[in-house]
Amino acid sequence: MEVRDLHPWPATPEAALAIQDRLRPLLVLDEPGPAEPRTVAGLDVSYAGDGGGTGARLAAAAVVLDATTLDVLEESVVTGTAAFPYVPGLFAFRELPALVEALRGLETTPDLLACDGYGVAHPRRFGLACHLGVLTGLPTIGVAKTGFVGAYEPPGARRGDASPLTEGGEVVGRVLRTQDGVKPVFVSVGHRAGLDDACRAVLDLARDHRLPETTRRADRLSRDALTARPPAA
C-alpha cells in the first residue's frame, strides 16, 4: 500500500514535539466507523537486546486479517533499528519508520489499522495511532495493554464490559474487557475512527483471546523475524 513520505526525522525530543504539534491539526476525529471493516491490519514491533536506546535492532510487522473470519490474508515484515530512544509520549518516533516500511510492503490497503499503543489518549492527543493515521490517511485505532494517560473505573468482569477513559473532563478512550475475567485493554481512536466502532472491532478481533488477533499475529511475525538470521550481507 501507499504511505506518505516521512517528514525529516527528529534528533531531539524538542524536535519530535514540534512535529506532533504540526501534524495534530491534520487529524480527522469527527468520523464514526469504520462500521464494518472487511480487512484489518495489525502492527507490532519486537526488539533484540538494548531496551530503550536508539539503534536497537528491531523487526516491524504488518499482518492483514479478514475481519470476519480472522484468517491471515497478507503479511509483511522488515528489520531495522530503533529510530529514537523510548520516551513516553514520543513513542511513535521510535517505531514509525520501520512500521511504515512494513506497510509499504503490503499489496493490500486495509480498511483499518490496529496499532499497538495509544491514539488520542496521549499527553498531547497525538499517540502512535494518530501519527500513523496522518501518514497513511487510513482509519486507525490504538489498542494498549497497560495504562498511560487518563483515569477510569474498573469495567465489569465480563467480555464486552467497558468504562470510559477520561482526562480533563473529556473522554479520550475506553477500557475494554475482551474476555471474561482477564485484564482489560485500552482502546483509543487514532484517525478517521469512532470509539464505538473501534471497540466493536477490537471485540470482534479479540474473539478468542485477550488481545486482538491482529496484534497477536503481528507480534509473532515480528518476533520470529528477529529470531531468524540477524544480519543479511
Add this chain to the structure above:
DNA sequence: GCGACAG
C-alpha cells in the same frame, strides 16, 4: 517536590 510513565 515526588511519582508515573504506550513499547
Add this chain to the structure above:
DNA sequence: ATCTTGTCGC
C-alpha cells in the same frame, strides 16, 4: 520492549 522458572489450566 526484553531479561527469566516454575506453575496453573484448557
